[in-house]
Amino acid sequence: xxxxxxxxxxxxxxxxxxxxxxxxxxxxxxxxxxxxxxxxxxxxxxxxxxxxxxxxxxxxxxxxxxxxxxxxxxxxxxxxxxxxxxxxxxxxxxxxxxxxxxxxxxxxxxxxxxxxxxxxxxxxxxxxxxxxxxxxxxxxxxxxxxxxxxxxxxxxxxxxxxxxxxxxxxxxxxxxxxxxxxxxxxxxxxxxxxxxxxxxxxxxxxxxxxxxxxxxxxxxxxxxxxxxxxxxxxxxxxxxxxxxxxxxxxxxxxxxxxxxxxxxxxxxxxxxxxxxxxxxxxxxxxxxxxxxxxxxxxxxxxxxxxxxxxxxxxxxxxxxxxxxxxxxxxxxxxxxxxxxxxxxxxxxxxxxxxxxxxxxxxxxxxxxxxxxxxxxxxxxxxxxxxxxxxxxxxxxxxxxxxxxxxxxxxxxxxxxxxxxxxxxxxxxxxxxxxxxxxxxxxxxxxxxxxxxxxxxxxxxxxxxxxxxxxxxxxxxxxxxxxxxxxxxxxxxxxxxxxxxxxxxxxxxxxxxxxxxxxxxxxxxxxxxxxxxxxxxxxxxxxxxxxxxx
Numbered sequence: 001x002x003x004x005x006x007x008x009x010x011x012x013x014x015x016x017x018x019x020x021x022x023x024x025x026x027x028x029x030x031x032x033x034x035x036x037x038x039x040x041x042x043x044x045x046x047x048x049x050x051x052x053x054x055x056x057x058x059x060x061x062x063x064x065x066x067x068x069x070x071x072x073x074x075x076x077x078x079x080x081x082x083x084x085x086x087x088x089x090x091x092x093x094x095x096x097x098x099x100x101x102x103x104x105x106x107x108x109x110x111x112x113x114x115x116x117x118x119x120x121x122x123x124x125x126x127x128x129x130x131x132x133x134x135x136x137x138x139x140x141x142x143x144x145x146x147x148x149x150x151x152x153x154x155x156x157x158x159x160x161x162x163x164x165x166x167x168x169x170x171x172x173x174x175x176x177x178x179x180x181x182x183x184x185x186x187x188x189x190x191x192x193x194x195x196x197x198x199x200x201x202x203x204x205x206x207x208x209x210x211x212x213x214x215x216x217x218x219x220x221x222x223x224x225x226x227x228x229x230x231x232x233x234x235x236x237x238x239x240x241x242x243x244x245x246x247x248x249x250x251x252x253x254x255x256x257x258x259x260x261x262x263x264x265x266x267x268x269x270x271x272x273x274x275x276x277x278x279x280x281x282x283x284x285x286x287x288x289x290x291x292x293x294x295x296x297x298x299x300x301x302x303x304x305x306x307x308x309x310x311x312x313x314x315x316x317x318x319x320x321x322x323x324x325x326x327x328x329x330x331x332x333x334x335x336x337x338x339x340x341x342x343x344x345x346x347x348x349x350x351x352x353x354x355x356x357x358x359x360x361x362x363x364x365x366x367x368x369x370x371x372x373x374x375x376x377x378x379x380x381x382x383x384x385x386x387x388x389x390x391x392x393x394x395x396x397x398x399x400x401x402x403x404x405x406x407x408x409x410x411x412x413x414x415x416x417x418x419x420x421x422x423x424x425x426x427x428x429x430x431x432x433x434x435x436x437x438x439x440x441x442x443x444x445x446x447x448x449x450x451x452x453x454x455x456x457x458x459x460x461x462x463x464x465x466x467x468x469x470x471x472x473x474x475x476x477x478x479x480x481x482x483x484x485x486x487x488x489x490x491x492x493x494x495x496x497x498x499x500x501x502x503x504x505x506x507x508x509x510x511x512x513x514x515x516x517x518x519x520x521x522x523x524x525x526x527x528x529x530x531x532x533x534x535x536x537x538x539x540x541x542x543x544x545x546x547x548x549x
Contacts, residue, residue: 179235
């Protein structure tokens with residue numbers, strides 16, 4: 001921690017609420033993470049495709065980790081606070097207390113998680129309207145967005161619906177808890193609620209889908225005061241929130257971001273001079289930020305709106321002010337890898353050997369692949385093993401939540417070698433899915449030369465190398481692994497007034513660590529893998545057609 005001679009150093013707190021944990025970081029004005037803390041949060045899965053959380057549990061974790069990272073720091077040096085979170089739906093009643101999102105009436109479970117797919121029939125009906133707002137979500141709304149979830153609550157929990165005071169996107173709930181101000185972030189309402197920066201809410205859409213009650217109260221329940229990400233909210237931290245968080249009363253609190261967008265902010269604007277990258281002398285629009293954790297998001301910006309079928313957006317100023325954002329995504333990536341590895345019959349053997357060697361299970365698997373590859377490049381081991389990765393539906397670019405996962409090339413073998421191979425094939429399938437998304441974006445008008453990766457999966461060198469080799473593009477890793485937290489801190493820095501703009505803060509606080517180049521000698525093999533990859537979904541649709549005829 002800084003001593004007496006470093007009192008001029010300015011710090012910002014970034015808080016990130018992920019799917020399974022809350023993290024906080026103390027970040028200086030150069031983008032260095034000085035302190036970091038993490039605490040798990042609870043997830044309830046009362047039935048298939050239903051995922052719920054507790055806003056009280058989440059806020060308590062935010063308070064705990066924030067207190068931990070600022071312990072021992074001179075409060076005068078802490079200048080601002082920024083939040084990011086998953087785009088989960090938080091419901092509170094008219095007394096501002098948690099309100100049940102379940103038929104059991106469990107009020108503490110008042111959050112429908114982003115990955116909850118309960119509103120499948122509602123989103124189908126919404127998409128059947130072909131309303132003009134759908135043009136800004138790739139032509140079809142995702143079940144992971146908020147309108148179908150709101151409609152589900154109205155149709156299935158009428159008592160809760162009548163008691164609702166506010167519906168918040170989780171990032172906005174956090175800024176409200178910190179400031180007492182119900183303002184929403186442009187990021188959340190544009191990306192997940194159909195708001196547009198030029199027209200605002202579209203009354204005809206809400207009336208058409210059966211949610212006209214939201215229009216009647218002038219959108220009070222879902223937000224009629226919208227701020228740009230990084231803009232200061234209200235008068236800063238309230239006395240109660242300051243006590244809860246262990247921070248000074250009144251420090252600047254920023255309008256928040258969705259977690260993936262915070263990750264994008266933390267990496268996409270970094271200075272790349274001297275790294276021999278194709279994007280060095282190109283606009284930021286040549287970059288895609290890929291935030292890869294439980295799920296993955298692919299964030300690309302453009303100076304003019306680009307409409308990409310199956311890819312969300314274009315959203316104006318939703319991440320970088322003044323630029324349009326397109327957002328591709330994969331609903332299950334880290335979660336899929338865990339599912340495949342932990343569900344394999346050889347997992348107990350892997351776990352024991354990894355523990356004995358004092359390595360993580362994934363570091364051990366990567367080493368095991370190096371042992372069994374012999375003279376082949378590691379990636380070539382899957383010549384006869386292919387995976388279609390949509391075990392939780394396809395978000396982009398096919399926008400089909402009914403798609404299922406596929407594995408082709410299984411044998412009767414049950415050992416550690418086979419587990420390592422299916423692990424490798426799954427990682428390759430995720431990278432092939434990224435290529436599928438990038439090709440859709442490029443076909444629509446994006447000119448992408450470089451990938452910027454952050455999030456938990458970016459710590460896995462095999463995951464990173466496969467993305468470089470399969471997309472044929474260099475991958476940039478940030479100096480700070482916790483780029484999402486740096487992105488949240490950038491918001492706090494902007495709210496404090498210490499930087500003139502988001503862009504200035506991005507350039508000064510985002511730092512490059514490592515560059516991973518693609519191995520172009522492997523291009524022919526991965527082109528063939530990609531051809532097989534696309535055939536898999538064709539076959540799935542063909543057999544479905546046969547079974548449904």
